[in-house]
Amino acid sequence: MKIGVIGIGSIGSTVARKLAATGHEVSVANSRGADAVRDFAREIGATPTDTRGAVEGAEAIVLSIPLPALAELPEDFFDGVPASVPIIDTSNYYPGIRDPKIDDLEAGKVESVWVSEQIGRPIIKAFNNILAESLANKAAPKGSRERLAIAVAGDDGDTKRVAMEIVDIMGFDPVDTGSLANSWRHQPAAPGYCCDYSAEMVLKGVAQANEAERIRARGLIFERLMTFDREVMPSDLPALNREYNGVA
Structure with missing residues (x-):
């Protein structure tokens, strides 16, 4: 499959690396042009390109860039992309930690719905409920008791199935969590978010989620992270998420 990955931060680079390793034809890009991603592309066996090149002819597109950058994509950016091509958004909103406050999201709009509105296209939400470290190092064979799950949400069944196949190929159980609004x-900070859970536990977390409790837990986790007197380690985050709002 020809897959374009835009953004090579912690999640985007890991997705690109794993997909290239499984034999997919991967193109990588960021906002600074092909030269800025050339070394990384050579390292993983992908094609360096600019953002336009990453979507041209792609059979799946992975957007892994911060929310403000998503909002700045040109209005015609996806005009040539067929509706059958899944646009997979991996982003999360971290106000005060990484992102400026976004009024619509502060007022309660679902992050993924907001992203879809910004780019003018339906999206599939995936790879947002797993840490990059877990994505890189904790893949497991299908049927394994150790296999972690990745939530996948979206409104179109066909494009969602493609996204779920990609998740499965990468060594994780895809969990269909319903519509994009869901x-x-x-x-x-939702119960199924970045806790290194199995498919069964992610489904329980999705069912138990409460928006007011999620926002409360998110604030507490952010505050706790600010008190660390050492570098935050990847292993700290699942423990914190479970402590403040894990599956009951």
Whole structure:
């Protein structure tokens, strides 16, 4: 499959690396042009390109860039992309930590719905409820008891199935969490968010999610992270998420 990955931060680079390793034809891009991603592309066996090149002819597109950058994509950016091509958004909203406050999201709009509105296209939400470290190092064979799950939300069954196949190929159980509007149930600090859970536990977390409790837990986790007198380690985050709002 020809897959374009825009953004090579922690999640985007890991997705690109794993997909290239499984034999997919991967193109990588960021906002600074092909030269800025050339070394990384050579390292993983992908094609360096600019953002326009990453979507041209792609059979799946992975957007892994911060929310403000998503909002700045040109209005015609996806005009040539067929509706059958899944646009997979991996983003999360971290106000005060990484992102400026966004009024619509502060007022309660679902992050993924907001993203879809910004780019003018339906999206599939995936890879947002797993840490990059877990994505890189904790893949497991299908049927394994150790296999972690990745939530996948979206409104189109066909494009969602493609996204779920990609998740499965990468060594994780895809969990269909329903519509895009339902994806708030695996946004930051929800019970199924970044806890290194199995498919069964992610489904329980999605069912137990409460928006007011999620927002409360998110604030507490952010505050706790600010008190660390050492570098935050990847292993700290699942423990914190479970402590403040894990599956009951």
